[in-house]
Amino acid sequence: MSLKNRLSICALSLAIGLASTTTSADELDVGVTTTGIPFTFVDTQTQEPTGAMVDLAKAIAAKTGDTVSFEITAFSALIPALKTGKIDMISAGMFATEKRAEIVDFSDVVYSYGDAMFVASDDDTPYTIDDLDGEVVGAQVGTTFADALQARGTFKEVKLYDALPDIMRDVKLGRLKAGFGDKPIIAYQIGQNPGLGVRMVGTYEAAKQSPLALAVSKDNPELLARVNKAIAEMKSSGELFDIFAKYGL
Structure with a gap:
């Protein structure tokens, strides 16, 4: 083999090696919502997604060597977006339920909590x-x-909303007796906006704590x-706790 051919092969091998190095990291499109404060929301100053689950996704990507971008999606559209390939991962205030696990795969649990009931601030009934x-x-929704709530079958109506602030608005206006959501x-x-x-x-007790x-x-x-x-590495090091503690969780 001539020196010229050997050099060409070496150059090709080097190019392939460099290409494999630069493409080894995946770009992860992560679905988040804007109404899940403090888990996922949009920073009003930067207009960028932020929150505990956003920070968690960034930290995971840093450990896996991936790059990450965030796709703002309505909560009810997160799983459909994942199934159709519009996003690669969901990092939001979503419980890992058996029903959802039939459709998607969940990671190890990162946090647990239950629901809360809220009423108009001038209604002090326990x-x-x-x-x-x-x-x-x-x-x-x-x-x-x-x-x-719908399974109880005891309410006159269970109205479904796309966003929690809309439920709060209608509770305040008296259109709803009470609202329910992530505690x-x-x-x-x-706490951030008493004017809601x-x-x-306080007398309401969540039926169970659910895994996030x-x-x-x-x-x-x-x-x-x-x-x-x-996630296992972050649990061991305490980094996972620190991420949620940053947002008062």
Whole structure:
């Protein structure tokens, strides 16, 4: 083989090696919502997605060597977007339920919490859920809370909303007797903005604490394995705790 040919082969091998190095990292399109404060929301100053689950996705990507971009998506559209390949992963305030696990694969649990009831701030009645029989209540579409309320069958109506602030508005205006949603999100929003006109009902007890996790397509077990490895490392180092503690969780 001539020197010229040997040099050409070496150059080609080097080019292939460099290409494989630069393309080894995947670009992950991560679905988030804008109404899940403090889990996922948009920073009003930067207009960029932020929150505990956004920080978590960034930290995971840093450990897996991937790049990450965020796709703002309505909560009810997150799983359809994942199934159709519009996003690669969901990192939002989504519970890992058995029903959802039939459609997507969930990571290891990263946080757990239950729901909360809220009523108009000028209503100081110490409600239990049984006190709301025959009333109109509200919940966010696509959530486990909405499913549980509808399954009770005791309310005059369970109105479904795309966003939690819309439920709060209608509770304040008297269109709903009460609203239900993620306890950390409700507590954070009321704490940050007392002018919302609603209060959490302290006498209400959540039926259970549910696990929060990230979701990936069932067609992508390799990504799930990388994500779980990163989560395990973050649990061991305390980084996972620090991410949620940053947002008062």
